[in-house]
Amino acid sequence: MEKILTLILKSLPLIFAFGFLVPVFTQGIDAIGWVPPFGISSLVFAIIVAGIWGLIAQIRGSWI
Amino acid sequence: MNAHSNNIVRRDLSDLTPAQLMKLERQIARKHSGDFPWLMVIWPFANLVCWLALWPLVLTGTVPLWAGFLIATVNLSLVYLPTHDAQHDIIARPGQKLRWLNELIGHATSWMIIYPFNVLRVTHLDHHKHANDPKLDPDYTSHAPGPWSAIWRTLTERQPNGKRGGDYLEALERAGRKDLILMAIVYKLGFLAILFALAWSGFALEAFFLWWLPYHIAITYLTFFLSWAPHHPGTRQGRYHDTRSWKSAVGNIGSMGMQFHIVHHLHPYIPLDRTPAAYREMRPILKARGCDLGEM
Numbered sequence: 001m002e003k004i005l006t007l008i009l010k011s012l013p014l015i016f017a018f019g020f021l022v023p024v025f026t027q028g029i030d031a032i033g034w035v036p037p038f039g040i041s042s043l044v045f046a047i048i049v050a051g052i053w054g055l056i057a058q059i060r061g062s063w064i
Numbered sequence: 065m066n067a068h069s070n071n072i073v074r075r076d077l078s079d080l081t082p083a084q085l086m087k088l089e090r091q092i093a094r095k096h097s098g099d100f101p102w103l104m105v106i107w108p109f110a111n112l113v114c115w116l117a118l119w120p121l122v123l124t125g126t127v128p129l130w131a132g133f134l135i136a137t138v139n140l141s142l143v144y145l146p147t148h149d150a151q152h153d154i155i156a157r158p159g160q161k162l163r164w165l166n167e168l169i170g171h172a173t174s175w176m177i178i179y180p181f182n183v184l185r186v187t188h189l190d191h192h193k194h195a196n197d198p199k200l201d202p203d204y205t206s207h208a209p210g211p212w213s214a215i216w217r218t219l220t221e222r223q224p225n226g227k228r229g230g231d232y233l234e235a236l237e238r239a240g241r242k243d244l245i246l247m248a249i250v251y252k253l254g255f256l257a258i259l260f261a262l263a264w265s266g267f268a269l270e271a272f273f274l275w276w277l278p279y280h281i282a283i284t285y286l287t288f289f290l291s292w293a294p295h296h297p298g299t300r301q302g303r304y305h306d307t308r309s310w311k312s313a314v315g316n317i318g319s320m321g322m323q324f325h326i327v328h329h330l331h332p333y334i335p336l337d338r339t340p341a342a343y344r345e346m347r348p349i350l351k352a353r354g355c356d357l358g359e360m
Binding site for chain 1: 219220223224225249253256259260263264266268269271272276
């Protein structure tokens, strides 16, 4: 249990990126009516942006 | 007592001994404490009901999201102070009839800012005990050379590699309350689970603008006015030197009564709304003690 909890806490930036930022970006893009480039959907665009940001935050230990 | 206290304010206190000054200071503190703090009982529950009501009002389109965001930001900024009075047992002390109300105020509202009430209580009492101590004050990470750097620091301290969280855990360990560490984790993961569930159910923007962003704005605001400003520059320790009075550009309400934070550190059992009056009466004593009174 403790190992699982530690793993979750250590991976929080990535978990937060996919658990929260992806739907926030997707629904935000749809709400303002913006069309992502190269014909990709808002969901795929959000996964790419949030995923990269989350990965950077995971490695650096900071979102900013 | 009132007339006596007014005499204290007017007279020259330079001839009094530290013991005599302390006696007068305590008389004034007692005068401003002990009454039932109605404000601190109505405030948290009104604030909680208002914020909870926002969710159905925004989700049904009755209130626009932008307005909900503004109200939620005010709501979350108002969470801390009633819990703060409860942390100091101001509503009721252990053993008193209304003790349950004191604890209810803390537990029923602190979850909105993702803290278990007892974590706030233990770490805050540790802050009082060790204010401005670089190693032992759990709020030491709010220190910064100026207002903008203070705002930036509160943001950086909330990052995964921030030191503040670790300082809070150490304070809990020192207090022998390791059990609260698990509770704090449960609150944090519970918060994220609710955000994720809302977000993937199609309410990501509502979760973002009614809780996540207001929470971060509120924590920034609270850390600035309740921690950085009243302790700045935070280089001295000791009863009369680890905090100060100061003139806020946004007034006493805008700075949540923290202009008179020095009175709170000296006599933490005085309710928030009585600290300005207590300060005005204590001012000559504080001056005689060499306190930093700023322009107040």
